[in-house]
Amino acid sequence: MRKSRVVLIKGKGVLSDNQINIKILSVMLRKGLSLLGQVxxxxxxxxxxxxxxxxxxxxxxxxxxKKLSTKPQVSLALANLLNQVGIKERNIIIWDxxxxxxxxxxxxxxxxxxxxxxxxxxxxxxxxxxxxxxxRNIGSRxxxxxxxxxxxxxxxxxxxxxxxxxxxxxxxNYFGAIHNPNKYHDTNCDPYIAELSEVGLIKNKNKLSILxxxxxxxxxxxxxxxxxxxKCECFILSTDPVASDFIGWQLIEKIRKKKGLPTLEEEKxxxxxxxxxxxxxLGKANLNEIQLIEYEV
Amino acid sequence: xxxxxxxxxxxxxxxxxxxASTVPSTFLTDLYAFSTSANLSQVEAWFYxxxxxxxxxxxxxxxxxxxxxxxxxxxxxxxxxxxIYYTLVYGKVCAAxxxxxxxxxxxHFLPGTPAFSIATAGCNVNCKFCQNWQISQVRPExxxxxxxxxxxxxxxxxxxxxPTIAYTYTEPVIFYEYVYDTSVEASKKRIRNVVVTGxxxxxxxxxxxxxxxxxxxxxxxxxxxxxxxxxxxxxLEPVLEAARIVKKSGKWMEIVYLVIPTLNDSxxxxxxxxxxxxxxxxxxxxxxxxxxxxxxxxxNLPPTPVSTLERARNIALEEGINYVYIGNVxxxxxxxxxxxxxxxxVIKRFAYQILxxxxxxxxxxxxxxxxxxxxx
Numbered sequence: 001m002r003k004s005r006v007v008l009i010k011g012k013g014v015l016s017d018n019q020i021n022i023k024i025l026s027v028m029l030r031k032g033l034s035l036l037g038q039v040x041x042x043x044x045x046x047x048x049x050x051x052x053x054x055x056x057x058x059x060x061x062x063x064x065x066k067k068l069s070t071k072p073q074v075s076l077a078l079a080n081l082l083n084q085v086g087i088k089e090r091n092i093i094i095w096d097x098x099x100x101x102x103x104x105x106x107x108x109x110x111x112x113x114x115x116x117x118x119x120x121x122x123x124x125x126x127x128x129x130x131x132x133x134x135x136r137n138i139g140s141r142x143x144x145x146x147x148x149x150x151x152x153x154x155x156x157x158x159x160x161x162x163x164x165x166x167x168x169x170x171x172x173n174y175f176g177a178i179h180n181p182n183k184y185h186d187t188n189c190d191p192y193i194a195e196l197s198e199v200g201l202i203k204n205k206n207k208l209s210i211l212x213x214x215x216x217x218x219x220x221x222x223x224x225x226x227x228x229x230x231k232c233e234c235f236i237l238s239t240d241p242v243a244s245d246f247i248g249w250q251l252i253e254k255i256r257k258k259k260g261l262p263t264l265e266e267e268k269x270x271x272x273x274x275x276x277x278x279x280x281x282l283g284k285a286n287l288n289e290i291q292l293i294e295y296e297v
Numbered sequence: 298x299x300x301x302x303x304x305x306x307x308x309x310x311x312x313x314x315x316x317a318s319t320v321p322s323t324f325l326t327d328l329y330a331f332s333t334s335a336n337l338s339q340v341e342a343w344f345y346x347x348x349x350x351x352x353x354x355x356x357x358x359x360x361x362x363x364x365x366x367x368x369x370x371x372x373x374x375x376x377x378x379x380x381i382y383y384t385l386v387y388g389k390v391c392a393a394x395x396x397x398x399x400x401x402x403x404x405h406f407l408p409g410t411p412a413f414s415i416a417t418a419g420c421n422v423n424c425k426f427c428q429n430w431q432i433s434q435v436r437p438e439x440x441x442x443x444x445x446x447x448x449x450x451x452x453x454x455x456x457x458x459x460p461t462i463a464y465t466y467t468e469p470v471i472f473y474e475y476v477y478d479t480s481v482e483a484s485k486k487r488i489r490n491v492v493v494t495g496x497x498x499x500x501x502x503x504x505x506x507x508x509x510x511x512x513x514x515x516x517x518x519x520x521x522x523x524x525x526x527x528x529x530x531x532x533l534e535p536v537l538e539a540a541r542i543v544k545k546s547g548k549w550m551e552i553v554y555l556v557i558p559t560l561n562d563s564x565x566x567x568x569x570x571x572x573x574x575x576x577x578x579x580x581x582x583x584x585x586x587x588x589x590x591x592x593x594x595x596x597n598l599p600p601t602p603v604s605t606l607e608r609a610r611n612i613a614l615e616e617g618i619n620y621v622y623i624g625n626v627x628x629x630x631x632x633x634x635x636x637x638x639x640x641x642x643v644i645k646r647f648a649y650q651i652l653x654x655x656x657x658x659x660x661x662x663x664x665x666x667x668x669x670x671x672x673x
Contacts, residue, residue, distance in 0.1 A: 034471070063367065064367060065367065098438075122438065128439065132593075132594075134594060139425070139593065139594040163352075163363065163364075163365060178437070179432055179435060179439055180373070180435065180436075181438070182369055182370070182371050182372070182373040183371065183373075183423045183434065183530070185371060186530060206443075220350055220352075220365065221365070222365065223365035223366040223367055223368065224366075224367070225350060
């Protein structure tokens with residue numbers, strides 16, 4: 001069976017005094033994508049997943065405020081790469097649940113203006129679908145951004161410890177695409193995260209998963225706590241969302257061990273949903289099934 | 298976030314049968330005159346514990362949500378902001394109607410009177426058969442809210458001559474502080490307060506609530522933990538404990554059991570529930586067996602056959618429950634109240650209408666048997 005490829009790309013100096021070094025960031029994304037696609041450059045990699053006619057959503061993660069959200073420089077750098085392969089700026093949407101959270105994370109909203117569009121589901125005229133999408137244990141209204149405005153999506157999530165789910169990454173990021181994520185936090189969010197990932201609107205549209213590990217909240221997440229936030233200066237890229245979250249989990253466990261913290265399993269919050277997702281055929285949650293490429297720029 | 302327009306909202310609620318024919322036309326005009334609320338409330342919640350590192354533990358309901366900064370509970374309407382837990386829906390009403398009290402249903406509480414009925418968004422369970430999911434299974438930002446502080450609720454009650462306020466439609470447990478304060482305010486004007494709840498609540502808040510409200514209707518979603526876990530995402534035992542607390546408080550209580558074909562309609566389960574009612578809360582607590590209609594996440598089952606409801610009623614009567622009703626079947630004989638002594642009709646009903654009242658000072662007009670309830 002073919003292994004899932006995951007790229008862990010590190011960029012020393014990409015974060016300095018909490019400021020992003022755009023040059024290093026750009027090299028990280030370009031190199032990361034080309035390693036993922038096993039091609040010469042990011043362009044060749046991106047055209048494996050996208051065409052110039054696509055409308056692409058970049059689902060970011062802005063719930064935890066400015067200090068622990070997808071930084072505008074990161075999502076805009078990715079959007080620019082998409083633009084460089086021919087996708088029109090207007091057809092790229094950087095989005096999350098609410099405009100308030102986007103603004104809180106430092107984004108300048110752009111719904112109707114020229115350029116890359118940035119707005120939340122709560123934008124007037126957008127909102128959630130009126131009808132429920134029902135799938136296994138999921139019964140939710142989807143953001144119309146995910147259901148109507150885009151045909152392909154990228155989950156660009158922050159890697160964080162999560163008090164219930166164990167970790168939150170590219171899969172759980174899509175909780176922000178439905179109206180009732182609060183209803184799916186029982187039993188370590190298992191099987192809900194996996195089942196949501198199996199819904200066609202996500203499974204069929206998500207072409208790329210990128211975990212932002214510039215700063216990793218390795219304990220007491222998903223809220224920001226500076227004392228448990230580690231500068232890791234990395235991204236984890238894959239086309240397999242389960243595998244990228246699995247590698248993200250390993251990274252969190254590694255930091256926790258270094259800091260003398262118990263494992264997530266010992267804290268009864270091992271991310272079981274990853275194994276459920278694997279059983280459902282959504283991806284790989286097993287190191288033997290993952291081809292991990294580590295690279296430092 | 299997705300907001301339901303007023304038109305959609307009325308359509309939705311109308312579809313669920315929540316607009317009573319008794320609503321004065323001026324009431325809706327008045328309702329729309331309330332200021333629409335763009336912001337959510339920020340009133341500190343009750344029943345929570347502060348934990349280190351700005352975390353909190355909610356102690357209102359048996360979920361005991363443990364939340365970090367900026368996180369919300371399962372109910373979606375309580376949020377930890379910087380280590381302080383807030384209710385976001387205090388005075389933020391997403392549904393307000395004047396209903397017959399029979400619609401709640403209360404059959405032994407001021408029959409034939411209107412109840413000023415209000416709700417906020419949210420719920421602390423997720424019943425797969427919820428009839429009002431459009432307002433219960435959403436966050437408050439996703440519906441249109443109007444500002445209706447307790448004093449305004451009371452003012453409108455007086456204006457529209459409603460002797461009762463009903464906290465209903467969604468789950469009053471999650472707007473607890475608002476229910477409590479409004480009840481206190483209403484009591485000053487001799488307005489009664491009734492709560493329509495799934496009673497998934499902890500004992501301490503339940504005890505406190507019984508001190509300020511006049512009646513509580515509790516929904517039993519089934520009588521098995523397995524069902525509660527699978528179809529409600531809650532637990533049965535806390536609900537039973539809440540019912541015992543209401544009984545102990547002496548406040549009026551009625552029970553509703555929504556009978557869902559194949560899921561909670563077995564004679565054994567119904568009998569078990571009836572035996573519990575007799576033993577723990579007594580034979581005079583009215584029990585309503587309501588008809589299920591396919592809704593929300595359970596659309597693959599048919600409406601409950603009337604014969605199933607009649608079978609449930611017969612079991613309850615056999616077990617010795619004195620007042621057993623069938624709900625959501627307009628015109629059924631079991632909508633009426635029968636004297637357990639002489640078997641005559643004490644209150645004759647058709648749907649939510651009272652056709653005949655043979656009750657004198659709380660007693661059967663024919664034989665003088667006291668009929669328990671709140672009649673005046």
